[in-house]
Amino acid sequence: MPRGECRGEGWWHGKFRGCGYRLTLGREAILDVLSKAEGHLSAEDIYMKIHPKCPNVGLTTVYRTLDVLSNLGMVYKLDFGDGRARYEFAEGPKGAHHHHHLVCTECHKIIDYTDFIDDEVELLNQTEKGLGQKYKFKITNHLIQFYGVCQECSDKK
């Protein structure tokens, strides 16, 4: 029924096979949800979204798959301080939708921002290079988050 993503459907086959992973219904469903989702889904969110179509995919599998995807670098695992991990499809640091996060410490609202990203990314790349050399690290990723209080939460006081 869904059509748009048919073209893309295959691109993660290779990524899986190449690492000896098998491509299963559950994994496809999870990737499908993640790749379309706006926002930041928890394991349970994903489980819920998948359940109607794949009632036979358990929460355990969701966790296991997210772990695999995260290790493959296809998904970012994020912590916004609300006690559960959140997952976000990785479009790659150069991807069209690369963004950083602005986190409200009161209500846990998250704003994805792309403003200023260019300067940030440029600096980050430099820093990444420098750090990698100095500390002999193979740097694969970075995380930037700003924390504060959103307007609604400020007003409530």
Place this chain on the structure above:
Amino acid sequence: MPRGECRGEGWWHGKFRGCGYRLTLGREAILDVLSKAEGHLSAEDIYMKIHPKCPNVGLTTVYRTLDVLSNLGMVYKLDFGDGRARYEFAEGPKGAHHHHHLVCTECHKIIDYTDFIDDEVELLNQTEKGLGQKYKFKITNHLIQFYGVCQECSDKK
């Protein structure tokens, strides 16, 4: 018995009292450990360090105190992906020891780096200002971490 910190001992009194908090033995012990510790302590680490001197301070209190300190901005609560929160004494973004983190995703080793910090902080301040205005956020803090694989872990393969 300890002498060096006598001078500083008082500086957090005010911070507590000002917010209606009471200053207790346990809280002092926890602050003391945190202010001296290199590295990134978990709640249990702190509990262990305190226990010999204050066997009557429970883990629950450690958690509660860390929560308070974190809310007061005196301590940063960090997540390095190893399943437990880590805490770090906040010397303030302008403090002498401000640093960011380089995290090995294999062995969870953490490197605190201060290189490049100046440029980073400058950019961050700008970004912070811009974001704060655009999204009406009162930004209080930021987090920057780089993830990668350290040399030892690379060599193991």
Place this chain on the structure above:
DNA sequence: CTGATAATGGAAATGATTTTCAATAATAGA
């Protein structure tokens, strides 16, 4: 010194994530 109440600890509860294990399904090769 004393009352109001913030803070405490220990045990029990919580809740996200992991592990276990026998059953199942994906894939490579015949």
Place this chain on the structure above:
DNA sequence: TCTATTATTGAAAATCATTTCCATTATCAG
């Protein structure tokens, strides 16, 4: 296409960091 190998699975149980409960204790303003 069929089969053997072995990765993957779901459900239930186990883990384990963190929180909550509640009766007791300690801090500190007056």
